[in-house]
Amino acid sequence: MSHSGNKDAQSPAKNSGNEHLLKVTDLVQSFGQGKNKVTVLHGVSFHIDQGETYGLVGESGSGKSTIGKCIIGLNTPSGGSIEYNGDKSIQMIFQDPMSSLNPRRKIGDIVGMGLDIGKKCASKQERNERIGEMLEKVGLPRESAERYPGQFSGGQRQRVGIARALIMEPELIVADECIAALDASVQAQVVMMLKKLQAETRTTFLFISHDLSMVRYLSDRIGVLHLGYLLEEGSTEEIFLNPIHPYTKNLIAAIPVPNPVVQYKNEIRYEYGTSGVLYEDGSWHQVQGGKDHRVFCTDREFKKWGGNADEEE
Amino acid sequence: MENRKILEIKDLDISFHSTTETVHAIRGVDLTLRQGETIALVGESGSGKSVTMKAVMGILPEGAVINKGSVIYYGPDDLKNGSGAAPGKIGNAAPGEEQSDGDNGVDLLKADKEWVRRNMRGRRIAMVFQDPMTSLNPTMTIGGQLSLAISSHGEEKGYRIKERAVELLREVGITEPERRMKQYPHEFSGGMRQRIVIAMALSCNPEILICDEPTTALDVTIQDRILELIVSLQQKLSLSVIFITHNLGVVAKVADKVCVMYAGKVVEKGTVIDVFYDPRHPYTWGLLSAIPGTGLKGDLYSIPGTPPYLSKDPVGDAFAPRNPYALAIDFKAEPPMFRISDTHYAATWLLDERAPKVKRPAELEEHIKEMRKEVAEYVALRE
């Protein structure tokens, strides 16, 4: 690893051998052929360590779900590599709670499918017990197991999707907008449950979400994606308190304030087309004073945005 | 003087019947929408927000039975003359009733189904559904679907249809709309599909727009843009909006009034100011307390327990078992709607004059104080 000369004991977030649990390198994804070919991921690189929560945020359509699908093997990347060093499985909680549940199967069978396929339970009783327990954990009554997806509300179905992933006790969970359909109280309940699970089992999360206050609450580090480019990465603190890239700044300024009288007009409107910024010319720049805080841009932009303010006279 | 009523839901009551059980999902919902205003419908997941609005649209799923209630649409005067007879029209038929808003109310639940489908749904009332995939045809290009929606309203012709489709996509922030027109739903991201459905709903210039969680898959900058689009249409066309959302930041931004639902009922309603600064129902207290603060790390607050499963009617107040402020009577009798002011109502026995005086939770009081401070700073900044 490039960080040498540090004699401190290794941080507990790293697993042995300094090996990351997940390492994504130069990930490229294109769709279509010939003149219809579009590239939606342009060489995305990041890593996640065991027991960590990595928040992935960014514009709608920037490629977040595509990254998730590449990680679980649902998409075949057009380039780059994905290295997974876990012993146990990866599970994804899908963004679309409705279309990801088979309408003709009972909730219990949907949640228990992984258990059934993997023959993970000794008896039917054990299986049903585990399903019931899992449903309760996500705030659904045990009896839900006997019902069909069509009988549930949007937020209830979303929780079925969470239960289906968690019951497999995966080592890495790709959670794609997994709490978007929940009211604030149920959201808090689910998030606290995920946190507890993480503390107990060191489960690792790739947390994809538009809810920046939850991203801030849950994540250790955050990556900001725009138009298929990872633009900025850093600790949660750094990204929220010292954002460098104008896209990140724009995003943070647009968080709606839950106060009906206080409604700021979003002054920083960042439009890529008119910004003069060219993503394909970018390279990674380390922000001074911000540990592991880096920005993808040109040298000139980096200077202009004050990324290395310490150095300037 | 408030604007005229445009939609009124009265005592709506709906059950779902299956071979094994009956679920009493909607237990007497009242809601009045006035022209040009935005009502936010918030509340517990599973409390009945989507089902209520599906009833308004006349698209309840199989097994749903409307036990009682009405959904009255007060149209402009042309509804009487133009677009065909409206069976089920009230007005003269109900001489005893207050008819201050004219006699052109139509009970959409009793009116002829075919008439409702032709004249109301997607024309005067449009809905953006919670799951965009349910309103998109997976085997048809987005351009085809949008054009179909536009042409079915008959206002645009020929090449203008395609132009209008492109323009709508651009308005909801889809870049390269011409190329995108040729793509199928699965080739779009979650948030793009959501925006396409919004574009389709807007394509018919409705009088009433019902949005069910329309921005959950949108990042905050695009969300902002969509909300501003809706607000601008509202000013231009005097559009009336019902906005279902869990995002209280969005509520604060777009809503004039808020209705809070719990277990198939509206438990509190008022202006945004009433509900954010002076909430009265303990469920609303819990909901507002769960907003993650800026003071990060600690635990997030969530209301303990789970909502009742409505296969049998709860005895007393449905929230009582989870309510730390519940009184003895809460377990025996259902509270009526108490009036707090002309705009503010809540259904909790705490508002009965015989009830002991109860203070809101200290943390919530603190949160409200914080909001007031924010307001003071905000006002100072603008001066």
Ligand SMILES: Nc1ncnc2c1ncn2[C@@H]1O[C@H](COP(=O)(O)OP(=O)(O)OP(=O)(O)O)[C@@H](O)[C@H]1O
């Ligand atoms: N199967 C596909 N064929 C063609 N294009 C696709 C396909 N899947 C995704 N795309 C395109 O890839 C881009 C990224 O999509 P993705 O779903 O990853 O976005 P996202 O960041 O998850 O957005 P959202 O926040 O709206 O869910 C979009 O432009 C989308 O249209």
Ligand SMILES: Nc1ncnc2c1ncn2[C@@H]1O[C@H](COP(=O)(O)OP(=O)(O)OP(=O)(O)O)[C@@H](O)[C@H]1O
């Ligand atoms: N087709 C159905 N059959 C049986 N019960 C149903 C059906 N559709 C909805 N329900 C029940 O009716 C209740 C209200 O559902 P609804 O979808 O209106 O909730 P909601 O308030 O929109 O919740 P969310 O915020 O999670 O979307 C739920 O408890 C649900 O289980």
Ligand SMILES: [Mg+2]
């Ligand atoms: Mg996505």
Ligand SMILES: [Mg+2]
């Ligand atoms: Mg719903």
